[in-house]
Amino acid sequence: ESIGVIGIPFSKGQPRTGTEFGPKVLRLGGIVNKLQSLGCHVEDHGDVEVIQVENDDPEEKAKNPRSVGQTSKLIADKVEQELRSEDICIALGGDHSMAIGTIAGNARVEPDLVVLWIDAHADINTPMTSDSGNIHGMPLAFLVHELESYVPKLSGFEWLTPCIHAKDIAYIGLRDVDAGERKIIEKFGITAFSMQEIDRYGIKEVVERALRAVDPEGNRPIHLSFDVDAMDPTLTPSTGTPVMGGLSLRETYYIAEEVARTGRLCMIDIAEVNPLLGDEKEKKMTVDLIISVIQRFFGNRRGG
Ligand SMILES: CN[C@](CCCC[B-](O)(O)O)(CCN1CCCCC1)C(=O)O
Ligand SMILES: [Mn+2]
Ligand SMILES: [Mn+2]
Ligand SMILES: [Mn+2]
Numbered sequence: 001e002s003i004g005v006i007g008i009p010f011s012k013g014q015p016r017t018g019t020e021f022g023p024k025v026l027r028l029g030g031i032v033n034k035l036q037s038l039g040c041h042v043e044d045h046g047d048v049e050v051i052q053v054e055n056d057d058p059e060e061k062a063k064n065p066r067s068v069g070q071t072s073k074l075i076a077d078k079v080e081q082e083l084r085s086e087d088i089c090i091a092l093g094g095d096h097s098m099a100i101g102t103i104a105g106n107a108r109v110e111p112d113l114v115v116l117w118i119d120a121h122a123d124i125n126t127p128m129t130s131d132s133g134n135i136h137g138m139p140l141a142f143l144v145h146e147l148e149s150y151v152p153k154l155s156g157f158e159w160l161t162p163c164i165h166a167k168d169i170a171y172i173g174l175r176d177v178d179a180g181e182r183k184i185i186e187k188f189g190i191t192a193f194s195m196q197e198i199d200r201y202g203i204k205e206v207v208e209r210a211l212r213a214v215d216p217e218g219n220r221p222i223h224l225s226f227d228v229d230a231m232d233p234t235l236t237p238s239t240g241t242p243v244m245g246g247l248s249l250r251e252t253y254y255i256a257e258e259v260a261r262t263g264r265l266c267m268i269d270i271a272e273v274n275p276l277l278g279d280e281k282e283k284k285m286t287v288d289l290i291i292s293v294i295q296r297f298f299g300n301r302r303g304g
Contacts, residue, residue, distance in 0.1 A: 003042045004083075005092065013134060014240055014241075018276030031092070048071070048078045063133045063134060063135065072100040073156075073159045080108045089106075090270065091268070091269045096137075099139040107163035113222070113267075114220045115223050117170070118172050118173050119171065119173055119229065121243075122178075123136065125137045126180070127141075127154070129178065166190050170211070171193060211262070224269070230246060235286075238282055260301075273286065
């Protein structure tokens with residue numbers, strides 16, 4: 001299949017500088033040629049233009065709404081364009097607010113998509129339930145039909161309408177979920193496998209149950225949104241909201257290999273790489289392990 005890579009050098013969904021350099025360090029880590037070496041046809045389509053609005057005052061406690069909303073529109077347009085010419089798109093972020101645009105854009109091409117959200121966090125706060133006001137903790141709330149009446153139309157988001165249903169989402173890796181998010185997950189019956197379920201059932205069972213829950217017929221395109229903080233911080237320390245007790249490298253490889261085996265992966269987000277956090281060794285380990293995980297989504301199997 002043909003793979004298109006886009007960069008999303010964006011950081012306004014959260015307060016720390018550094019995620020804007022995520023695309024750069026992943027490219028320098030050799031992501032494009034390491035995928036080409038697997039026999040994939042890979043083309044790097046450069047970076048999405050990001051918008052930084054002056055005096056971008058918070059609305060409903062959500063910070064930088066105009067910068068995030070306007071950038072998300074450009075992301076959606078770029079992803080839509082990409083997916084009309086490539087089989088698969090890899091979006092290199094950038095903070096996780098990027099997923100507003102990547103999922104909205106993907107859904108224009110694949111309206112029947114399901115979302116696997118690999119993350120320590122649920123990222124489904126509304127502006128009202130969020131205690132930080134950081135939009136990287138809210139992306140799914142802007143995308144889900146069932147939350148439409150709970151999420152105010154912020155400046156910059158006029159273009160966006162919800163495009164997925166709660167039942168189309170499955171979480172793997174949760175271990176830091178806010179009270180408001182817990183209520184939303186329960187109220188709408190969102191499929192959620194925290195680290196506790198992974199310890200109870202094992203990763204094989206969790207991946208099988210997650211896929212069966214969102215795609216029982218095994219025929220829907222998969223949008224996989226990978227927050228690098230899903231992995232244990234000893235593996236990916238260069239990220240802004242690390243939480244101990246995360247996915248092992250083997251569990252992460254297993255997820256990637258099983259999703260690859262479906263043959264239905266259409267888009268991957270790689271979110272929350274922040275190369276300004278950690279020392280040189282930690283930055284290199286973060287980048288190298290992420291690239292090794294990405295390779296597993298594209299046919300690189302441990303068994304050869
Ligand atoms: C759990 N929710 C947080 C973190 C969101 C992380 C976004 B991601 O993209 O990296 O996953 C944390 C909210 N507060 C919890 C209590 C302590 C202060 C932060 C939020 O800011 O909404
Ligand atoms: Mn996270
Ligand atoms: Mn609707
Ligand atoms: Mn996230």
